[in-house]
């Protein structure tokens with residue numbers, strides 16, 4: 600079985616550097632996919648209220664017989680629930696859907712700076728309450744830009760444990776990652792293979808051929824060697840396994856530099872820009 604390193608967060612707790620993401624997995628198929636991942640050895644699952652599949656995540660973990668304390672579970676606050684009272688209700692809903700009395704990590708999914716009068720600070724202070732009462736063992740943010748993180752630093756007590764942002768070879772997101780490094784915030788790289796978009800890249804293909812791995816494995820290994828946390832998504836059993844087998848080889852410094860040089864800046868972004876993203880799900 601692959602050996603996944605644990606990283607230490609700024610509150611002293613640990614997080615497995617590699618996990619399984621369940622975005623865009625049909626709620627009816629989620630328990631099955633998570634069960635496969637757990638069987639292979641994954642011990643870190645990344646879900647969100649907006650994915651509508653927290654139930655399946657909890658179900659698979661309970662059915663696996665693996666001790667709850669041996670699986671790291673993250674969920675995220677729905678964009679519609681940033682106001683403190685709503686956030687309380689939503690967090691209780693997340694725990695109920697998962698069927699657990701705590702999550703290992705709870706995140707504000709998006710900062711939504713153009714909504715709620717730009718107030719994500721009171722939302723963060725609400726997450727601080729979940730942290731204080733122990734129902735969220737760690738708290739963090741997702742899609743926060745440097746000025747959003749700086750505002751939390753200026754106006755609140757708790758430094759986020761992680762910032763989950765889009766990062767892959769075509770969008771290396773260095774400014775936000777660097778701020779995280781300088782302030783003790785671990786970076787979680789979402790869409791680590793750009794939803795497949797980097798897998799035919801000639802530079803990555805050449806490296807993959809030389810080291811005898813797939814382009815997905817090389818890309819995931821690049822993230823790990825940069826120190827970021829990853830949780831690739833797949834519902835294909837062979838790929839779930841493939842994505843986990845990245846701890847038995849190493850990329851050279853030249854490989855690392857060559858992959859990082861594929862960055863296209865803003866053009867490489869595949870997801871939404873957090874400065875303007877204002878999606879509110881219909882209820």
Ligand code: NDP
Nearest residue numbers: 620621622645789790791792793794815831832833834835
């Ligand atoms: P990924 O970069 O993980 O790519 C997933 C896609 O790549 C799927 O279509 C999958 O297909 C395919 N794929 C997976 N492994 C391989 C492989 N080895 N070879 C070829 N194709 C492969 O994208 P995601 O957007 O899902 O990101 C991963 C996780 O990050 C999410 O599940 C979620 O947890 C998180 N995330 C967070 C966001 C946020 O705003 N905080 C936003 C987006 C993602 P198939 O399933 O058919 O095998």
